[in-house]
Each structure stands twice: as structure tokens, then as C-alpha cells.
Amino acid sequence: MVGVDQVLTKLATVIDPDLKKDIVSMGMIKDLELNDGNLKFTLELTTPACPFNDQIEQDVRKAVGEIEGIRNFDLNVTAKVMEGRSxxxxxxxxxxxxxxxxxxxxxxxxxxxxxxxxxxxxxxxxxxxxxxxxxxxxxxxxxxxxxxxxxxxxxxxxxxxxxxxxxxxxxxxxxxxxxxxxxxxxxxxxxxxxxxxxxxxxxxxxxxxxxxxxxxxxxxxxxxxxxxxxxxxxxxxxxxxxxxxxxxxxxxxxxxxxxxxxxxxxxxxxxxxxxxxxxxxxxxxxxxxxxxxxxxxxxxxxxxxxxxxxxxxxxxxxxxxxxxxxxxxxxxxxxxxxxxxxxxxxxxxxxxxxxxxxxx
CATH class of the missing domain: 3.40.50.300 (P-loop containing nucleotide triphosphate hydrolases)
Structure with missing residues (x-):
């Protein structure tokens, strides 16, 4: 049966084109739930105005689609602007x-x-x-x-x-x-x-x-x-x-x-x-x-x-x-x-x- 670690490992292959880092290490995956093959989480992007928001969402859906054992997938996409100053x-x-x-x-x-x-x-x-x-x-x-x-x-x-x-x-x-x-x-x-x-x-x-x-x-x-x-x-x-x-x-x-x-x-x-x-x-x-x-x-x-x-x-x-x-x-x-x-x-x-x- 698919586990949370397997899901996170797969999601870590999705790279933010601007930040050149994976979305897991950047903390973009929030409130992840996995129950009997039913996966649910929030993708929190770095800004609602990011030029690659659609691409990142598509890459996430593609990555999840390649995980065996996922029956249903519920994705919520939000954005929280990062603090660019101290x-x-x-x-x-x-x-x-x-x-x-x-x-x-x-x-x-x-x-x-x-x-x-x-x-x-x-x-x-x-x-x-x-x-x-x-x-x-x-x-x-x-x-x-x-x-x-x-x-x-x-x-x-x-x-x-x-x-x-x-x-x-x-x-x-x-x-x-x-x-x-x-x-x-x-x-x-x-x-x-x-x-x-x-x-x-x-x-x-x-x-x-x-x-x-x-x-x-x-x-x-x-x-x-x-x-x-x-x-x-x-x-x-x-x-x-x-x-x-x-x-x-x-x-x-x-x-x-x-x-x-x-x-x-x-x-x-x-x-x-x-x-x-x-x-x-x-x-x-x-x-x-x-x-x-x-x-x-x-x-x-x-x-x-x-x-x-x-x-x-x-x-x-x-x-x-x-x-x-x-x-x-x-x-x-x-x-x-x-x-x-x-x-x-x-x-x-x-x-x-x-x-x-x-x-x-």
C-alpha cells in the first residue's frame, strides 16, 4: 500500500522553475492526508502572480498520477506571498x-x-x-x-x-x-x-x-x-x-x-x-x-x-x-x-x- 513517504518522495521531483528547488523542501505541501489510497493536500505557491503557477500544478498532478495505489486525489491550490525583506x-x-x-x-x-x-x-x-x-x-x-x-x-x-x-x-x-x-x-x-x-x-x-x-x-x-x-x-x-x-x-x-x-x-x-x-x-x-x-x-x-x-x-x-x-x-x-x-x-x-x- 502506498505511504506518505512515497508520496513526498515523488512530489520532491517537482521543481519550482523560478526558485530551482523542489516543492517539498520549500514547504509548499500543506495538510497532506492519505487514507486507503485517497490523497488530499494543499499546494501553497509562493505568490498568486507567479508565471509558472499553472505549470507547477500540472507537474504535481502528473507526479501524483504516476504513483501506484492512489485511488482519488483532491488538490487545493493556494498562494502565500513570501517575505522578501527582514x-x-x-x-x-x-x-x-x-x-x-x-x-x-x-x-x-x-x-x-x-x-x-x-x-x-x-x-x-x-x-x-x-x-x-x-x-x-x-x-x-x-x-x-x-x-x-x-x-x-x-x-x-x-x-x-x-x-x-x-x-x-x-x-x-x-x-x-x-x-x-x-x-x-x-x-x-x-x-x-x-x-x-x-x-x-x-x-x-x-x-x-x-x-x-x-x-x-x-x-x-x-x-x-x-x-x-x-x-x-x-x-x-x-x-x-x-x-x-x-x-x-x-x-x-x-x-x-x-x-x-x-x-x-x-x-x-x-x-x-x-x-x-x-x-x-x-x-x-x-x-x-x-x-x-x-x-x-x-x-x-x-x-x-x-x-x-x-x-x-x-x-x-x-x-x-x-x-x-x-x-x-x-x-x-x-x-x-x-x-x-x-x-x-x-x-x-x-x-x-x-x-x-x-x-x-
Whole structure:
């Protein structure tokens, strides 16, 4: 008669393509029951946005199907996002599993658009997501979400984020009339505002907090990197050398600060002709891929140029919500899965390091 050890041995042949480890050693098999050939367990994946979730489930079903003596099989598939940062070292934000800074070397590459749509895509996958608009000088997220009249309340000395499309949103734009008022502050004050947004906000339980950073390598990116443990940085660029050469400077800064680079994503990669479906590389080709290969960092994806993205941003209607079947929305969802996968990889490395330290 088949036994539990035999089942676990067979399941250990199923490898997570991202983590390069078997699902048994990773603790993905939960609540296993085996009675007279009737097998039941839960497969707990590392994130609902993993690009290989379907493949892992199929591999599990195939492995179980090859075990002699299994009469019935009941599989429950869930996901629990791994902690990609040391929560023990960050009491102020101990309920946020992953903090992802979205950076760029220069302005005009669509970084806020990428941040917003990635946050929405992760939320659509089933994850709990927050979005912090950390561009104090030019907060644009409220406009892009159609939340110009929204505001944040204070309860028990904690800011309460606004809600939009299933994500929690914090922005300096909620405190100023964006059309008329400019944020005229020096670096220390800006850093103080960011710290308050991070630690004095009731983020509740989040799987991912996306932080939309201002362009460049100034006070705010430094403050984020030095104030709290973060999972890593996603760098946004466009294809042309002018943008990619400056994006490298942002990568260099975070490398010096020992902050992991989640990867590089290319915005405005190409234009798809609506009549002939041909791709036109308006701004050149392959800037992000060249960065990825040269500096050995993950390539997250390419987002095509689309007038719908611009129009949606201006009207407060993100393309992933208003046109979910467009090439741009599909590219964003694919990029979001890759971001989630890289967070899981970093989380697995962190777990190994913490176990090694404990053993030592």
C-alpha cells in the first residue's frame, strides 16, 4: 500500500522553475492526508502572480498520477506571498512583506505609469497591494487614478491610505492643489515626508508595497534605501541610449547601497500598427535587454507604446482597467508576474541567509 513517504518522495521531483528547488523542501505541501489510497493536500505557491503557477500544478498532478495505489486525489491550490525583506528588522512596517522601489535615472520614461499599472496587475492576481507616490515634487498618481479630490484621514496618529481599484494609495498630491501649488522644500524636509509616509501610515497587511520614486539619484531614493529594509529596486528605462545610459547610474547607486535589483523593464518599447499589426521601434530597440545582459540583472519585460496609456493616465483610467485585452495591458501583466517571481527568488535567498545565520 502506498505511504506518505512515497508520496513526498515523488512530489520532491517537482521543481519550482523560478526558485530551482523542489516543492517539498520549500514547504509548499500543506495538510497532506492519505487514507486507503485517497490523497488530499494543499499546494501553497509562493505568490498568486507567479508565471509558472499553472505549470507547477500540472507537474504535481502528473507526479501524483504516476504513483501506484492512489485511488482519488483532491488538490487545493493556494498562494502565500513570501517575505522578501527582514520584517524582524523593521517593526514600523512589519506587516508589509515586500517593498519594491520603482526608479529611473531620468524623467519622462513613464515610471509612474509603470508603477501604477504594475500595482493594479498584482492586485488583480489576488495579492494585497499598496502604492506609495514618493515623488513629492511632482505627485502624479492621484491624477492617473482620477483621485484629485481624494484625501487621507488620520486615525490613532496613523495616516489611512485612500483606496482605488483594490489598492491602498498614499500620495503627497492628496495634500495640495496640484495645479496651483508646488512643493518647495529642501532635501531634509522631503526625506522627512517620505519617512512619515512609510512608517506613519496604516498599511495593514500587504504582500507588495510599490514605491514610485522620483527620477534620479537624490534624497528620496537614498532615504528609502537607508530607512527601512526593502526587497529591491525595479529600474524603468526606454529603448534609446540617452535613457538607458542614465538608468545605469541608478543601478550603480543602489548597488553601492547593497539594495538588490529586481530587474529592468523597458517602457515605450515599440508601437504596434493597428492596421497591419507590425511593430515599429520608434525610439530604438533593446535598451533594457542590453542593460540586463551587461550588468547581469533580470529582464522584466517590454511595454509597447500606446496612446491608450497616455489618455487613460490623463483621464484617471489606467489602461489595465479600461482596456485589459490590449497589448499594453497584457505586457504589464506579464511584467507583474516576473516582478513577483523575482521577489520570491530574493525571499528564498533571504530565508537561506537567515537560516545560515541561525545555524552559525
Amino acid at each position: 520584517l524582524a528588522a523593521d517593526e514600523a512596517m512589519s506587516t508589509v512583506k515586500n517593498i519594491i522601489g520603482v526608479a529611473s535615472g531620468k524623467g519622462g520614461v513613464g515610471k509612474s505609469t509603470v508603477s501604477l499599472n504594475l500595482a493594479l496587475a498584482l492586485a488583480q492576481s489576488g495579492a494585497k497591494v499598496g502604492l506609495l507616490d514618493a515623488d513629492i515634487y511632482g505627485p502624479s498618481i492621484p491624477l492617473m487614478l482620477g483621485m484629485q479630490k481624494a484625501f487621507m484621514e488620520v486615525d490613532n496618529n496613523k495616516l489611512q491610505p485612500a483606496d482605488s481599484h483594490g489598492i491602498k494609495v498614499v500620495s503627497f498630491g492628496f495634500f495640495a492643489e496640484q495645479e496651483h501649488q508646488a512643493a518647495i522644500y529642501r532635501g531634509p524636509i522631503i526625506s522627512g515626508i517620505l519617512k512619515q509616509f512609510l512608517v506613519d501610515t496604516n498599511w495593514s497587511d500587504l504582500d507588495y508595497l510599490i514605491v514610485d520614486l522620483p527620477p534620479g539619484t537624490g534624497d528620496i531614493p537614498l532615504t528609502l534605501a537607508q530607512t527601512i529594509p526593502i526587497t529591491g529596486i525595479l529600474v524603468v528605462t526606454t529603448p534609446q541610449d540617452v535613457a538607458s545610459n542614465v538608468a545605469v547610474k541608478a543601478i550603480g547607486m543602489f548597488n553601492k547601497l547593497n539594495v538588490p535589483i529586481i530587474g529592468v523593464i523597458e517602457n515605450m518599447s515599440y508601437f504596434v500598427c493597428p492596421k497591419c499589426s507590425d511593430k515599429h521601434y520608434v525610439f530604438g530597440e533593446g535598451g533594457a535587454k542590453r542593460i540586463s545582459e551587461k550588468y547581469n540583472i533580470p529582464f522584466i519585460g517590454e511595454i509597447p507604446l500606446n496612446s491608450g496609456i497616455m489618455q487613460g493616465s490623463d483621464k484617471g483610467k489606467p489602461v489595465i482597467i479600461t482596456d485589459p485585452n490590449s497589448p499594453s495591458a497584457e505586457a504589464i501583466r506579464a511584467a507583474a508576474k516576473n516582478v513577483a517571481a523575482q521577489c520570491s527568488i530574493l525571499a528564498a535567498k533571504l530565508k537561506e541567509e537567515m537560516q545560515g545565520d541561525a545555524a552559525a
